[in-house]
Amino acid sequence: MPDDSSATALPPVPMQFTASQRDRAALEALARQARADLERINVPPAAWMLSAESATDASPVLDVLVAGAGMCGQTAAFALRREGLTNIRVVDRAARGEEGPWGSYARMLTLRSPKQVGGPELGVPSLSFRAWYEAQHGSEEWQALHKIGRIDWRDYLLWVRDTAGLAVDNGVRLRSVSHAEGGRLLSIELEAPGGRRETVRARQLVLALGRDGSGAPRWPDFPSLRRDDPLAAGRVFHSADAIDFAALEGQRIGVLGAGASAFDNAGCALEAGAAEVQLFARRAHLPQVNKSKAASSHGFLRGFEGLDDARKWRVYTYIFDEQVPPPWESVRRCDAHAGFTLSLGTPWLDVAPDEDGVSVTLPNGGIERFDAVIFGTGFDVDLLDRPELARYTPLVDTWACHVPPEEAQRHPEPTRFPYLGAGFELRARASGAPDAAAALSRMRLFNWGATMSHGALAGDIPGLAIGATRLAQAIARDLFVEDADRHWARLQAHDEPELAPTRWYVPPDRRERP
Incomplete structure (x- = not known):
């Protein structure tokens, strides 16, 4: 301190x-x-979409299913409505207010x-x-x-x-995605409360599954820690877990991490009456400058997607390497408590829960004892962690395929980000089957996993409107192009006589054709 x-x-x-x-x-x-x-x-404008050719009353087809109704999913749905797309459905696994x-x-x-x-x-x-x-x-x-x-x-x-x-269907979870009709249609399995399953068909899927929606919470690997160890239950937490902070009153808590979530969880524990909270960071000092602020102008947010791969890679590997400092208010929130200690330059080498607490091994050979520990270590981006997309994840194109090997070795985490198209669509690697590639192009990733390809448009508030609008317009464009011949037929069949209320009206059978 x-x-x-x-x-x-x-x-x-x-x-x-x-x-x-x-x-x-x-x-x-x-x-x-x-x-x-x-x-x-x-707003909303008149609906203009044509029903899917394979849709029937008994087996309808959605134009878009939005999976996730948090900030990103909700705004994506609003943007779709503004584009005249009304045959959409929005689901979220959480109860209302918990999205x-x-x-x-x-x-x-x-x-x-x-x-x-x-x-x-x-x-x-x-x-x-x-x-x-x-x-x-x-x-x-x-x-x-x-x-x-x-x-x-x-x-x-x-x-x-x-x-x-x-409208949002709460309590409905996305379970799996498959495809039909050569990849022209997605078959999506949902699970409602009570385990009831349903399968819906959709032409487009927006994956707005939150911060962990393109990976999972990042759990550090330690020799003595297994996530399924019953001794870890109630003693070893990730910051994304449900934590009963009131139960930590009077206890000694260890927190690993130097970012905002680490400080916020430390602050919650202190405010709940924890006797001591010691926060550990491997760096000798906290990150000092939030470089992301310089990447949040309208020009940056609109233009980043148009950069070549080398410039995109340069920007975000630099931002990730610099890291984001915790907000100064969060730091002061912790420093206001006499029981708070910040230990810099002190990584953890091992975490071992037992019946009485948790032992943390430090680099100097010392061992700290805590009643509980919290990992404020953020989230990984790795679609292999997403069971909903299991049949497709081996085919998904990632940034690892688009940078030199030496760069991939220097920056392993950014290589796992999916390499998205201009409308946030997932792309298949060159070796992918054509029908699977077609199906992937109908899945739009609208969360943190889009950052390497589009910048911070799907998770950080400053870029949200730009991102949601780009997403909705891309979906509208692709659906129109797919149905172009049917729209041509609609255009030819359109017959709204403008001059009927005038004396110059000519009935169809008397009109000269060019």
Whole structure:
């Protein structure tokens, strides 16, 4: 920890809170205004899609299934509606209000983004978070707000969903994906509460499965630790786990990691009454500069996808190597407690749970004893960890196939990111079967796994609107092109006589043909 003399010179931490008071009447009035605004700009526009040729009343075909109704999935669905795509379905395995991390494993007090960022409103002012907040608390309170409360953000997302009329089937899990008709149609197995299974057919699938939706939580490997060890239950956690922090009262907790989630979990444990929390980082000092902020301008977010592979690789391997510092508010949240200790330059060599606690082996040969430990080690990107896509993952093209071997060896984690097309579609390696390749092109990855190909458009709030709009427009384009001949037939059959109310109207049988 810094010495007390330097700490006294630090600026005060602005007031932070996870949730503000709700004014239901004000929100209902704002919702009416927002719906009127949507109508004024003709959202949603008239539906234009043709039914799939193999669709029947007994066996319908969705144009798009969106798997995941968190921030990304919800905004993708809204963007699809704005493109006139109405034959869509949105599912999420969680209960209403538990989609995404905001009400579960996100343990920060406030969002890490500036309060002015937009995204879920897709440019409609009355759907913005600022409008939502000011409607309830006024413009002066908005000006005084430091950052957006985490629970406020969750509740705002639900309000946008309801106001825009975005239906979500909660409690429905994506289980598996296969294909039919030579890859022209996806067969998607879903599981509802109680284990009830259903299979739906869809022409396009948006995989908006969250931060871990293209991999899994990153569990460090230690010689004495097995994830299924019963002794680890209740003592060894990942920051993405459900943790009963109240049960940690009076205990000594070890946290591994130097990022935001590590500090946020340490802060939760301290606020719950943990006697001591010791946070360990392998670096000699914390990362100091968030390079991602320089990659969040509209120009960067819109233009990154157009870069060549070498420049894309250069940008994000640099950002990943520099790492993102924890927000200063999260650091101060921990430093405010006398029981907090930060041990820099101290990686863990082993983690061994037993009946009485957890032993952590340090590089100097010493052993620290804790009642419980938390890994704040983030998430891996590796589609091999996603059981829903098991039949396709060996075929998925990744960045490993697009960089020199020496670069792949230097940066093994970025090589596992999927190599996506311009519309977020998965691509097959050159050796993939044609029907499987066609099926993959109908699966759009809209989460953190898209970062190496598109930049931070599917997970970080600043790029969300750009990403969702790009995704929806790509789907609309591809569906139209696929049905081009049928749209041509519709064009020829179109017969709406404009001049019928005039004396110059000519009936069809009297018209001269060119």
